[in-house]
Amino acid sequence: MLCSGFLEFKLDYAEKKGLAIGAGINSDEFSAGGHLWRVRFWPRGIRDEHNGEYVSIHLWLVSRSGNNVKAFFDVSLLNRDGTPSFSKSRRLFQIYQPGMSRGFTRFTKGSILESSYLTNGVATFICGVIVVPGSPTPVPPPDIAVHLGELLDCAVGSDVSFVVGDETFPAHRAVLAARSPVFRAELFGSMADAAMPSITLREIEPAVFKVMLRFIYTDCLPEVRELGDSPTDMLQHLIAAADRYALERLKLVCSLKLIEYVSVDTVGSVLVCAEAYNCPELKVKCLDFFAVGENFKEAAFTDGFVILVQKFPSLAAELRSRVVKS
DSSP, rough: OOOOEEEEEEEEEHHHOOOOOEEEOOOOHHHHHEEEEEEEEEEOSSSGGGGOOOOEEEEEEEOOSSSEEEEEEEEEOOOSOEEEEOEEEEEEEEEOOOEEEEEEEEEHHHHHHHHHBBBBBEEEEEEEEETTTSSOOOOOOOOHHHHHHHHHHOOOTTEEEEEEETTTEEEEEEHHHHHHHHHHHHHHSOOOGGGGEEEEOOOHHHHHHHEEEEEEHOOOOOGGGGSSOHHHHHHHHHHHHHTTTTTTHHHHHHHHHHGOOTTTTTTHHHHHHHHHTTTTTHHHHHHHHHHHHHHHHHHSSSSHHHHHHHHHHHHHHHHHHHHHOO
């Protein structure tokens, strides 16, 4: 039988971000599974080597019963609208000893917290503890993406770097080769790049490469708010990059996400992207949208439709005929 307890903690980050690295704040004690727990927050992290960039969160077993306790520790950061953030929700399984703490040393960067999650300077965390009494040790959820993401962040063991615009991105040849046949050929084949410690890329923007690199390591896209001022443009650029490096899953994820942004203003450019990079689901959505007469009349005057006519005139003619027939 699982026994759980929950805690809502409001961190006044605007006030506490000036604390020294290693200076923590304790929550009130709460009960779960017959044990007392406390959550400790470090607004500028625990470790000096992280330069105060990260918020650290640990769970503390306060009870001194003398027995070890198996428990899941869940932490979710709430969006400004009060909903849990999918990208800032983490789970850890641990066997806790009395007086021992374990958790997330790099839960999130303080800069991300400030830009996307604070309300009047305050961040709200929902912390949960699920105690597993007397049962066999459960298998925790996969965490390879977390570990690879941390590897990318700290650049330990990196053996190649990419210069994109005025930014440099350290990476690991083996990870890139495992995820992309194009990177495998470039980094381990007979191409000149295979022997180069630094590679300059000229046909991709730094922001796009950063998101693509993060996806290669973690298999996840950031939340929409982290895709820049125009998620529609970023998703189209990511589809182009995914096609260039044969990252089929990234291309599919972006195309399905882009379906949500099809509108009168965007449908022309999105259809160009779908046709150019072979995204069938996205193309069907755009064609269906265009087939509605009123949509076509408005979209036909957008810059995206002009580009569609220039690049794919036969497709534009097909759209016109569909509207006429309907």
